[in-house]
Amino acid sequence: MVKKVELSDDLKEIAKFARVMSHPVRVYILKKLSQLNSCCYSGDLVDELPVGRSALSQHLKELKHAGLIQGEIEAPFIKYCLNKENWAKLKKVFAVFLDDAPIDVSSEKKISLKLMNTKE
Amino acid sequence: MVKKVELSDDLKEIAKFARVMSHPVRVYILKKLSQLNSCCYSGDLVDELPVGRSALSQHLKELKHAGLIQGEIEAPFIKYCLNKENWAKLKKVFAVFLDDAPIDVSSEKKISLKLMNTKE
DNA sequence: ATTATATTTCGTAGTTTTGCGAAATGATAA
DNA sequence: TTATCATTTCGCAAAACTACGAAATATAAT
Numbered sequence: 001m002v003k004k005v006e007l008s009d010d011l012k013e014i015a016k017f018a019r020v021m022s023h024p025v026r027v028y029i030l031k032k033l034s035q036l037n038s039c040c041y042s043g044d045l046v047d048e049l050p051v052g053r054s055a056l057s058q059h060l061k062e063l064k065h066a067g068l069i070q071g072e073i074e075a076p077f078i079k080y081c082l083n084k085e086n087w088a089k090l091k092k093v094f095a096v097f098l099d100d101a102p103i104d105v106s107s108e109k110k111i112s113l114k115l116m117n118t119k120e
Numbered sequence: 121m122v123k124k125v126e127l128s129d130d131l132k133e134i135a136k137f138a139r140v141m142s143h144p145v146r147v148y149i150l151k152k153l154s155q156l157n158s159c160c161y162s163g164d165l166v167d168e169l170p171v172g173r174s175a176l177s178q179h180l181k182e183l184k185h186a187g188l189i190q191g192e193i194e195a196p197f198i199k200y201c202l203n204k205e206n207w208a209k210l211k212k213v214f215a216v217f218l219d220d221a222p223i224d225v226s227s228e229k230k231i232s233l234k235l236m237n238t239k240e
Numbered sequence: 241a242t243t244a245t246a247t248t249t250c251g252t253a254g255t256t257t258t259g260c261g262a263a264a265t266g267a268t269a270a
Numbered sequence: 271t272t273a274t275c276a277t278t279t280c281g282c283a284a285a286a287c288t289a290c291g292a293a294a295t296a297t298a299a300t
Contacts, residue, residue: 005170006170007144007145007148007169007170011144011147011148011151012144014141014144014147015141015142015143015144015146015147018138018139018140018141018142018147019138019142020138021134021135021138022135022138022139022142023135023257023258024127024131024132024134024135025127026135027131027134027135027138027217028127028131028235031131031217031233031235032235034219035219041276042276042277042278043275043276043277046277049127050125050126050127051258051259052259052260052261053260053261053276053277053278054259054260054261054262054277054278054279054280055258055259055260056277057277057278057279058257058258058259058278058279059258060277060278061278061279073266073267075267075268076266076267076268076274076275076276076277077276077277078276078277078278090218091218094214094218095218097147097151098210098211098214098215099154099155113151115148115151115152142287143287143288161246162246162247162248163245163246163247166247171288171289172289172290172291173246173247173248173290173291174247174248174249174250174289174290174291174292175288175289175290176247177247177248177249178248178249178287178288178289179288180247180248181248181249193296193297195297195298196245196246196247196296196297196298197245197246197247198246198247198248
């Protein structure tokens with residue numbers, strides 16, 4: 001009889017990142033920001049995307065809350081750009097999950113994926 | 121004035137795959153099946169995972185519906201394994217999104233990511 | 241045929257997500 | 271101060287997600 005344990009933090013983190021990417025508008029924003037090492041403004045996005053201002057703001061909030069983007073006040077606008085550290089983390093986490101060669105981020109060496117939490 | 125267009129199918133596909141991976145139980149199953157080129161049974165999973173039979177069945181159904189796993193009847197059990205073709209597609213789609221080197225899948229050459237649908 | 245086993249589907253309930261317009265915030269310009 | 275602009279927060283409603291137990295299905299064993 002196998003024991004029921006809690007799912008690992010690794011698994012939960014993947015699920016959390018995936019959750020953020022589970023809406024096309026958020027994928028669009030992430031892709032745009034990662035592509036050109038660029039930045040964007042809510043006002044521009046609302047013109048480009050099929051979504052209203054308040055809904056867009058919610059998506060930005062979620063991305064912010066997940067630590068994937070950050071806003072910087074710039075006169076009457078807010079300039080959003082990628083949080084490179086966490087973006088790199090997301091990439092690494094997915095690379096490991098997808099069994100590809102791990103991305104070299106900082107000095108971490110962990111490349112295995114834990115499926116269950118172990119008490120220690 | 122920039123025109124509002126529908127978000128691209130590429131974006132929607134990424135969001136869809138991400139949606140499937142947005143629950144740790146589903147991530148667990150996918151990881152398990154992809155790891156050893158292995159298979160699994162609902163009955164074993166329900167012993168390993170902190171979720172009831174019916175909830176587990178729902179997760180399997182979602183994975184099946186997304187085309188990522190497939191079940192094969194084997195006497196009183198159902199043996200689940202990865203749908204390798206779609207798993208490869210998922211990997212490719214994410215690799216492109218994450219700007220990594222594209223994975224060589226079949227003979228497709230498209231490696232760019234479309235952000236908007238274009239009428240043609 | 242009856243019983244037992246493996247799994248799914250159904251019905252239900254609580255939670256979360258999503259999107260909108262209206263109102264609020266905050267900062268600049270007149 | 272008042273007006274204006276960019277953005278967010280609030281309140282709400284519709285839809286989707288998650289989980290559970292009970293019932294249903296399907297197959298094997300007796």
